Amino acid sequence: MNLKWIIIAAGILVCLNFSMVAQQKPQTLLLMPYPANVVQQEGSFRFSKAFSVATEGPANKRLYSGASRFLRRLDGRTGLFFEQEHVTAESKPAAQGLLIKTQRAGEVKLEEDESYRLRVGSSGIVLEAVNDIGALRGLETLLQLVQADEQGYFIPAVEIEDSPRFPWRGLMIDVARHFQPMEVIKRNLDGMAAVKMNVLHLHLTDDQGFRVESKVYPQFHEKASEGDYFTQEQIREIIRYADERGIRVVPEFDVPGHATSWVVAFPELASAPGPYSLENNAGIFDPTLDPSNEKTYEVLQGLFAEMAELFPDPYFHIGGDENEGKQWDANPEIQAFMKKHKLADNHALQTYFNNRIISFLEQKGKRVIGWDEILQPNLSKSSVIHSWRGPKGLQEAARQGYTTILSNGYYIDLMHRASDHYLNDPLPKGNTLTEEERKRVLGGEAPIWSELVTPATIDSRIWPRTAAIAERLWSPREVNDVEDMYRRLDYISFRLEELGLQHKRNQQVLLRNLSNGKSIEPLQTLVDVAEPMKGYTRNPGGTTFKTYSPYTLFADAAMADAPAARRFNRLVEQYFQTKDEATKAEIIQWLEKWKENHALMLPLIAQSPVLKSIEELSANLSTIAALGLQVLSADAGVGSAKKKAQSAVDKKRAKEQLQKAREQGGRTELQVVDAIEKLVLKDSTSSVGG
Amino acid sequence: MNLKWIIIAAGILVCLNFSMVAQQKPQTLLLMPYPANVVQQEGSFRFSKAFSVATEGPANKRLYSGASRFLRRLDGRTGLFFEQEHVTAESKPAAQGLLIKTQRAGEVKLEEDESYRLRVGSSGIVLEAVNDIGALRGLETLLQLVQADEQGYFIPAVEIEDSPRFPWRGLMIDVARHFQPMEVIKRNLDGMAAVKMNVLHLHLTDDQGFRVESKVYPQFHEKASEGDYFTQEQIREIIRYADERGIRVVPEFDVPGHATSWVVAFPELASAPGPYSLENNAGIFDPTLDPSNEKTYEVLQGLFAEMAELFPDPYFHIGGDENEGKQWDANPEIQAFMKKHKLADNHALQTYFNNRIISFLEQKGKRVIGWDEILQPNLSKSSVIHSWRGPKGLQEAARQGYTTILSNGYYIDLMHRASDHYLNDPLPKGNTLTEEERKRVLGGEAPIWSELVTPATIDSRIWPRTAAIAERLWSPREVNDVEDMYRRLDYISFRLEELGLQHKRNQQVLLRNLSNGKSIEPLQTLVDVAEPMKGYTRNPGGTTFKTYSPYTLFADAAMADAPAARRFNRLVEQYFQTKDEATKAEIIQWLEKWKENHALMLPLIAQSPVLKSIEELSANLSTIAALGLQVLSADAGVGSAKKKAQSAVDKKRAKEQLQKAREQGGRTELQVVDAIEKLVLKDSTSSVGG
Structure with missing residues (x-):
C-alpha cells in the first residue's frame, strides 16, 4: 500500500503528538468519537x-x-x-x-x-x-x-x-422536571446516533410530574402530569425510532423518594398523610412511598408489569436516590414495621423495599438499575449500580461484584465545560480493578436534569458537550487531547444542526427576543464570553426558578463553553509562552471589541428592560478590556516610556475592577477575567512584549 | 375621556393618512391583523x-x-x-x-x-x-x-x-407531497392563533402519499405513505390542540384525481390497470378512481365514515381538482357506464361521482367542500366551492347559490410577495354581488402546497406572509396600506419566533450548512436581495426536484420578500421623488456592500461547491452595484465634471450587464435589478442629485 502518512489514533503516535508537539502534528480528521x-x-x-x-x-x-x-x-x-x-x-x-x-x-x-x-x-x-x-x-x-x-x-x-471501548454509552433525559415532547426526544436520538451513543435513559417520574400514560392506573398521568406525558403510542414510537438508530431505551421510575407525583395520584401510598400537589421548586422533597404498606407493592407491581412490557429493554431503572427518610422517621407504623422485620435503619428499609421490587421485576425478565444509594448490604447482586456520587462508589460496587454505570462527572445540566467531562474516565489510567472487575464497568451516561431546561434550551445544554462524553465512552482512553477535542467538537457542533438539533439556532432566537428584535451583535459578543453559573449556584435554594419561571433569559442563551472566552484564554496563554506579535494583535482585537461593546449594549438595554440584569456584567467586560488594552499598549512602548505607561495602571484599582468583574450578572459569569488579570497584574507581563 | 389622539383604523383617517401623508401620520400600533x-x-x-x-x-x-x-x-x-x-x-x-x-x-x-x-x-x-x-x-x-x-x-x-370581517380564515397545509410531522402542525397552529386564523385545512392525500391511519382500510397508510402518516391518536391530538386555540380542523381527501396513493393501496379502484407506485415528481398525473366501479364507493364510504367520525368538524373536503380524465377516456367500461347513465362527458361523470359521495357524507352530517372544478351543472347546492382558479369562479359560484372560499391569490407556495396576497380581497371594492350573495363568501385560505417544502423550510414559506393574508381576512377592507402592512409584518415576524416558528432561525441553519460552517455574512447579504423563482418556474416540468431531492439549497434559504431588496427599492423610489441626500447616502452604502460582497463570496464558494450555482448571481450583484455606484458618484460632481463622469458609464454595456443580472442563479433571482437600472439608465437620473 502506498501510504503517505499514518495515524493510529488509538495507539501511541497521536497522543504523543497531541501532548508534546502540538504545533507540528498533521491535522487529524474531524471525527468524533475518534475511531480506534x-x-x-x-x-x-x-x-x-x-x-x-x-x-x-x-x-x-x-x-x-x-x-x-x-x-x-x-x-x-x-x-x-x-x-x-x-x-x-x-x-x-x-x-x-x-x-x-x-x-x-x-x-x-x-x-x-x-x-x-x-x-x-x-x-x-x-x-x-x-x-x-x-x-x-x-x-x-x-x-x-x-x-x-x-x-x-x-x-x-x-x-x-x-469498535467501542464501553458497551453502555448513554444520554439520560429528565422529562419529569420540564416535560420534553416527542420532537426533542427524536432530534436528540439523531444527535446520539451521530456520535455513536447507544442508550437513551428516560427519567420518567419525579416530584414535578409523572410522564407516561398508564392504562392500568390512569390516575398517574391524569392527575400528576398537568397533561404533559407520553402516550404509550408515543413511547412505542420513541422505541421504534431509537431502534432504527441502534439505540436502546431504558425507562426510569424513581422510587421510593422523588415521589411527589406518585402520591399526587395515590395519596394512600405516601408515608405521611396528604393531600399532595405537584412540586414547582427544585430540590429534595419529603414525599416518599410507604414500604410498610402492601398497597404500595400492589400498585408498583401493576404499573411495573405494564411498563416492563411497554419497554422491551431488559434493563429497568428504579431510581432510589435521595431518599432522606423524613416521612419514614415520623411515621410510627413504619417504625413498627422496621422493628418487626428487624430493619435497623432507613437504608435497610429501602433495601427491603428494593429487593421486593427487584425480585418482582426479575420475574418479568428485567435487570434492575438504581442510583448509588441502592448499594447497601443485602442488595441483590443482580442490580446495576448507577454512580452519580463519585468514582469511588463506582469502583467499590464493581469490586463487590455489581455491574456499574458512571454518571458522576457527566452531569451536563451543571454547565461545566466539555473539557471537564472529557477527561472523566470510567476506568482511569492506574485504576486498581482486576480485569474481571473492570468488565463490570459498562460505561457511562450523561444526564440532563431538567429543572432549568425547557424544550427551547435543552439542545444547548446537551450539545455539543455530550459529543465529548460520547468520545470518552467510545474511543480509546489515549484519545484525550483537550485542544484537539475542541477543534473537532466545533465541527461536530455545526454538523449536528444539520440533523435538526437547535443548540445554536435557538440561542439566536433567545437573543433576538432579549434584544427586542434589534441587531443581536452586542449581545452575541457578550454571551460569547459569559457562561451560566455552574453547579447548583444558578438557582439558590431551588426556589428562585420554579418550573414555570421564564427560561428565556440571558443565562439561558449562554452556553457552558463560552466560545470567545475559550479562544481568548488560549491566546493569552500562548502569548505568555511565545511573546508572539500576531497573537498579541489578536488579543488586542478582542479587547477592543469588548471595550466598545458596552456602548452598543446601552441603547439595547434602554429599550429592553429584561436586559437590565446584565448591565453591570456588560460594563465590567468593557472596564477590564480597557485595563488589558492599557497594559498591552504600554507594552508596545520601549524602554522607559514602556515602563512609564505601564505604571499608569493603578494596580489596586485594577484589582478591584477585576474582582468586580467576577460577580455574576443575570446568573452568568464572565470567563475572561483570569486571563485579563494575568495580562494586567502578573509580574511576567512586564517582561513580555515588543 | 382625555383622548390624546384617535385612530379609527377601520374607518377613514388611517387609510387616508397612510396613502396620502405617509410621513406625518402618527405611527399605528404594531398590531396584525389590525383591529376594527x-x-x-x-x-x-x-x-x-x-x-x-x-x-x-x-x-x-x-x-x-x-x-x-x-x-x-x-x-x-x-x-x-x-x-x-x-x-x-x-x-x-x-x-x-x-x-x-x-x-x-x-x-x-x-x-x-x-x-x-x-x-x-x-x-x-x-x-x-x-x-x-x-x-x-x-x-x-x-x-x-x-x-x-x-x-x-x-x-x-x-x-x-x-371582530372579524370573514368567518373562514384558513391555512391549508399539504402534508401529502412532503409529510409534515406533528411539531410542524402544532407550531403553525400557534402561529395561526397569533394572527387570529381559525381553520386548519389538512390536505391529507395526493399522488405522493396517503397521510392518515385508517383502521378500516389499513392498506392506505401501510402501503401508500412510506411510514409517514398521522396516527388517529395524533389526529385527535391535532384537533385538541387546535380546539384549545379556537381553530377548526377540516380534512381533505382528494378524489377522484390526484389518486396515485389511493390506487397504490387499492389498485382495483383505478380506472386503468396497475400496478402503481407513489409519485416522486410534481404535477398532474393520470391515476384516477373508477366511478363506474361499485367497489370504489364501498371503500370510499367505509373510509369516509371512519374519517367523518375522526374529524368532528361538519365540513369535509373532497378535493375534486385537476382530474384530466385520461384514464376514463381510455377505459371502455367507463365509457359504457357513461352511456348507460346518460353522462355526456367527464364533467358529468365526475358530478355523478361527487353527488354520490356528497349524499353519503350528508348522511354522516357533513357538508362537502371541493375545489373549483366540482362546480358543474347538477352539483348539489349544499356544496362549498373552494376557488383556486380565480375570483370570477368565486363570484359565479356565489351567484349560483353556492357557499364559497377563496384561495386564488393566496397560494403562498408560489413565493409571491406579501403585498400581492395582501391586496387580494375575497370581496373587492366594487364587486357586484348582492348582500345575500356576499354572505356566501365565507372567507379564504392560504394553501401551502408542499412539492418543494420540507419540515425545515415550511415555516419560511408560510410566515410571515400568511399574517398579511390573515389581516386581509380579519380586518376591514380599508386597512390596506402596503407600507404600513410591511412595517407591522416585520414586527409580527420577529414575534412569531417566540412561539416556536422557525422561519428565521432555519434560514440561518441552511446558510451555515451552505457556507460549510464558515461565517454566513456574505451569503446573508446575497440572500437578502434574492427571491426564489416565483410561480411554477423553480421546478421545470415538475421533475427537476423530486420528493427526495435536497431542499437545503440557496433557493430554500431565500424568502419571498427579500428584505434588503424591499428596503433598497423603496429608497430608490424615494430618492427619485425627494432627491434627498440622506437617502442617497444609504443607497450608496447598500451598493458598496454589494459591490464588495462577491470578493467575500469567492473564498466561501471555493470551499463549498454547493454554492457554485450562485457564483454568477453573486458576481452579477457586485457588477450592477458597481454600475450604480459609478453613476451616483458621478452624480455627486457638479456641472461639466458631473456630466463627464456620467457619460463614462457605457450604457450599452450597462444594459447587457443589467440584463444578465436578471438571469436566475441557483433557482433564485436578484430583486434589485430594476431599481439599479433606474439609477443607471433612466433619463431622470441626470437631473437627480447633489
Missing part, C-alpha cells in the same frame, strides 16, 4: 450525482432505512441530486458507490457488536460490519469524513477499523 | 411581578389554559417572574391585573362569535368577550400591544373593539 484505528492514504473518493449505495448480506430493514437516511443527509449537504431514492435489497453496487457488507441482523441490546471497518479509495467505498448496527456507526463516520474543495465533495482515502 | 376599532388614550398600564390574570363568567377550561399560556408568553418576554402559575376559576382579580369577562363557552365552529373588547388603563386591563374564543383573540392583541422603555414593560392606554 485510522490509516490515511493517498488519493480520495469523489462524489457525483451517480453516487449510490448498495448492500451485501442478508436483507435488513434497519440497514436499508439507515442507509437511505445517510443518502438523503449527504445529498442535503452536497446538493448533488443523487438519482437513488431508497437503498433496498435490489440496489445494485455501482462503480463509484458505497457497498455495505453485513453478515447478520443486529439486535438492539447490550454488548451487541458495533464494530465496523471502512475502506475509502478512489474507486469506491466499502463498509464492512458484523451487523447493521455496526454499519450504522460506520455510516456516521463516513458522513464526518466528507470534505470539499474547488473540484467538489470527496473523502480522503482512508482505512478505519473501529 | 382602536382608540388610543393617554397613560399606560405598567407590568410588574405581581401582574396576574383573573376571569369572570362561567368556568371555562379553554379560557383558563389560553390565559395561562398568555401569562407564560408574557413572562418569557419580560422576564418578570410572575408569581401566578395557572389561571383557574379560583384566580382572584388583582389591582394591577387583567380581568377577562366572558358570558358563555365558545364553540369551535363556523360563524362562532369571535368579537372582543379591550380596555387598557393605568390601573388595569379588562378584556370582554361573548365567549372564550373571542377572549383568546383579544389576548393575542394584548401580547402585540406590549411595549418597553427604560422604566419597564407597559401597554399604552387604549380601547379596542374588534
Whole structure:
C-alpha cells in the first residue's frame, strides 16, 4: 500500500503528538468519537450525482432505512441530486458507490457488536460490519469524513477499523422536571446516533410530574402530569425510532423518594398523610412511598408489569436516590414495621423495599438499575449500580461484584465545560480493578436534569458537550487531547444542526427576543464570553426558578463553553509562552471589541428592560478590556516610556475592577477575567512584549 | 375621556393618512391583523411581578389554559417572574391585573362569535368577550400591544373593539407531497392563533402519499405513505390542540384525481390497470378512481365514515381538482357506464361521482367542500366551492347559490410577495354581488402546497406572509396600506419566533450548512436581495426536484420578500421623488456592500461547491452595484465634471450587464435589478442629485 502518512489514533503516535508537539502534528480528521484505528492514504473518493449505495448480506430493514437516511443527509449537504431514492435489497453496487457488507441482523441490546471497518479509495467505498448496527456507526463516520474543495465533495482515502471501548454509552433525559415532547426526544436520538451513543435513559417520574400514560392506573398521568406525558403510542414510537438508530431505551421510575407525583395520584401510598400537589421548586422533597404498606407493592407491581412490557429493554431503572427518610422517621407504623422485620435503619428499609421490587421485576425478565444509594448490604447482586456520587462508589460496587454505570462527572445540566467531562474516565489510567472487575464497568451516561431546561434550551445544554462524553465512552482512553477535542467538537457542533438539533439556532432566537428584535451583535459578543453559573449556584435554594419561571433569559442563551472566552484564554496563554506579535494583535482585537461593546449594549438595554440584569456584567467586560488594552499598549512602548505607561495602571484599582468583574450578572459569569488579570497584574507581563 | 389622539383604523383617517401623508401620520400600533376599532388614550398600564390574570363568567377550561399560556408568553418576554402559575376559576382579580369577562363557552365552529373588547388603563386591563374564543383573540392583541422603555414593560392606554370581517380564515397545509410531522402542525397552529386564523385545512392525500391511519382500510397508510402518516391518536391530538386555540380542523381527501396513493393501496379502484407506485415528481398525473366501479364507493364510504367520525368538524373536503380524465377516456367500461347513465362527458361523470359521495357524507352530517372544478351543472347546492382558479369562479359560484372560499391569490407556495396576497380581497371594492350573495363568501385560505417544502423550510414559506393574508381576512377592507402592512409584518415576524416558528432561525441553519460552517455574512447579504423563482418556474416540468431531492439549497434559504431588496427599492423610489441626500447616502452604502460582497463570496464558494450555482448571481450583484455606484458618484460632481463622469458609464454595456443580472442563479433571482437600472439608465437620473 502506498501510504503517505499514518495515524493510529488509538495507539501511541497521536497522543504523543497531541501532548508534546502540538504545533507540528498533521491535522487529524474531524471525527468524533475518534475511531480506534485510522490509516490515511493517498488519493480520495469523489462524489457525483451517480453516487449510490448498495448492500451485501442478508436483507435488513434497519440497514436499508439507515442507509437511505445517510443518502438523503449527504445529498442535503452536497446538493448533488443523487438519482437513488431508497437503498433496498435490489440496489445494485455501482462503480463509484458505497457497498455495505453485513453478515447478520443486529439486535438492539447490550454488548451487541458495533464494530465496523471502512475502506475509502478512489474507486469506491466499502463498509464492512458484523451487523447493521455496526454499519450504522460506520455510516456516521463516513458522513464526518466528507470534505470539499474547488473540484467538489470527496473523502480522503482512508482505512478505519473501529469498535467501542464501553458497551453502555448513554444520554439520560429528565422529562419529569420540564416535560420534553416527542420532537426533542427524536432530534436528540439523531444527535446520539451521530456520535455513536447507544442508550437513551428516560427519567420518567419525579416530584414535578409523572410522564407516561398508564392504562392500568390512569390516575398517574391524569392527575400528576398537568397533561404533559407520553402516550404509550408515543413511547412505542420513541422505541421504534431509537431502534432504527441502534439505540436502546431504558425507562426510569424513581422510587421510593422523588415521589411527589406518585402520591399526587395515590395519596394512600405516601408515608405521611396528604393531600399532595405537584412540586414547582427544585430540590429534595419529603414525599416518599410507604414500604410498610402492601398497597404500595400492589400498585408498583401493576404499573411495573405494564411498563416492563411497554419497554422491551431488559434493563429497568428504579431510581432510589435521595431518599432522606423524613416521612419514614415520623411515621410510627413504619417504625413498627422496621422493628418487626428487624430493619435497623432507613437504608435497610429501602433495601427491603428494593429487593421486593427487584425480585418482582426479575420475574418479568428485567435487570434492575438504581442510583448509588441502592448499594447497601443485602442488595441483590443482580442490580446495576448507577454512580452519580463519585468514582469511588463506582469502583467499590464493581469490586463487590455489581455491574456499574458512571454518571458522576457527566452531569451536563451543571454547565461545566466539555473539557471537564472529557477527561472523566470510567476506568482511569492506574485504576486498581482486576480485569474481571473492570468488565463490570459498562460505561457511562450523561444526564440532563431538567429543572432549568425547557424544550427551547435543552439542545444547548446537551450539545455539543455530550459529543465529548460520547468520545470518552467510545474511543480509546489515549484519545484525550483537550485542544484537539475542541477543534473537532466545533465541527461536530455545526454538523449536528444539520440533523435538526437547535443548540445554536435557538440561542439566536433567545437573543433576538432579549434584544427586542434589534441587531443581536452586542449581545452575541457578550454571551460569547459569559457562561451560566455552574453547579447548583444558578438557582439558590431551588426556589428562585420554579418550573414555570421564564427560561428565556440571558443565562439561558449562554452556553457552558463560552466560545470567545475559550479562544481568548488560549491566546493569552500562548502569548505568555511565545511573546508572539500576531497573537498579541489578536488579543488586542478582542479587547477592543469588548471595550466598545458596552456602548452598543446601552441603547439595547434602554429599550429592553429584561436586559437590565446584565448591565453591570456588560460594563465590567468593557472596564477590564480597557485595563488589558492599557497594559498591552504600554507594552508596545520601549524602554522607559514602556515602563512609564505601564505604571499608569493603578494596580489596586485594577484589582478591584477585576474582582468586580467576577460577580455574576443575570446568573452568568464572565470567563475572561483570569486571563485579563494575568495580562494586567502578573509580574511576567512586564517582561513580555515588543 | 382625555383622548390624546384617535385612530379609527377601520374607518377613514388611517387609510387616508397612510396613502396620502405617509410621513406625518402618527405611527399605528404594531398590531396584525389590525383591529376594527382602536382608540388610543393617554397613560399606560405598567407590568410588574405581581401582574396576574383573573376571569369572570362561567368556568371555562379553554379560557383558563389560553390565559395561562398568555401569562407564560408574557413572562418569557419580560422576564418578570410572575408569581401566578395557572389561571383557574379560583384566580382572584388583582389591582394591577387583567380581568377577562366572558358570558358563555365558545364553540369551535363556523360563524362562532369571535368579537372582543379591550380596555387598557393605568390601573388595569379588562378584556370582554361573548365567549372564550373571542377572549383568546383579544389576548393575542394584548401580547402585540406590549411595549418597553427604560422604566419597564407597559401597554399604552387604549380601547379596542374588534371582530372579524370573514368567518373562514384558513391555512391549508399539504402534508401529502412532503409529510409534515406533528411539531410542524402544532407550531403553525400557534402561529395561526397569533394572527387570529381559525381553520386548519389538512390536505391529507395526493399522488405522493396517503397521510392518515385508517383502521378500516389499513392498506392506505401501510402501503401508500412510506411510514409517514398521522396516527388517529395524533389526529385527535391535532384537533385538541387546535380546539384549545379556537381553530377548526377540516380534512381533505382528494378524489377522484390526484389518486396515485389511493390506487397504490387499492389498485382495483383505478380506472386503468396497475400496478402503481407513489409519485416522486410534481404535477398532474393520470391515476384516477373508477366511478363506474361499485367497489370504489364501498371503500370510499367505509373510509369516509371512519374519517367523518375522526374529524368532528361538519365540513369535509373532497378535493375534486385537476382530474384530466385520461384514464376514463381510455377505459371502455367507463365509457359504457357513461352511456348507460346518460353522462355526456367527464364533467358529468365526475358530478355523478361527487353527488354520490356528497349524499353519503350528508348522511354522516357533513357538508362537502371541493375545489373549483366540482362546480358543474347538477352539483348539489349544499356544496362549498373552494376557488383556486380565480375570483370570477368565486363570484359565479356565489351567484349560483353556492357557499364559497377563496384561495386564488393566496397560494403562498408560489413565493409571491406579501403585498400581492395582501391586496387580494375575497370581496373587492366594487364587486357586484348582492348582500345575500356576499354572505356566501365565507372567507379564504392560504394553501401551502408542499412539492418543494420540507419540515425545515415550511415555516419560511408560510410566515410571515400568511399574517398579511390573515389581516386581509380579519380586518376591514380599508386597512390596506402596503407600507404600513410591511412595517407591522416585520414586527409580527420577529414575534412569531417566540412561539416556536422557525422561519428565521432555519434560514440561518441552511446558510451555515451552505457556507460549510464558515461565517454566513456574505451569503446573508446575497440572500437578502434574492427571491426564489416565483410561480411554477423553480421546478421545470415538475421533475427537476423530486420528493427526495435536497431542499437545503440557496433557493430554500431565500424568502419571498427579500428584505434588503424591499428596503433598497423603496429608497430608490424615494430618492427619485425627494432627491434627498440622506437617502442617497444609504443607497450608496447598500451598493458598496454589494459591490464588495462577491470578493467575500469567492473564498466561501471555493470551499463549498454547493454554492457554485450562485457564483454568477453573486458576481452579477457586485457588477450592477458597481454600475450604480459609478453613476451616483458621478452624480455627486457638479456641472461639466458631473456630466463627464456620467457619460463614462457605457450604457450599452450597462444594459447587457443589467440584463444578465436578471438571469436566475441557483433557482433564485436578484430583486434589485430594476431599481439599479433606474439609477443607471433612466433619463431622470441626470437631473437627480447633489
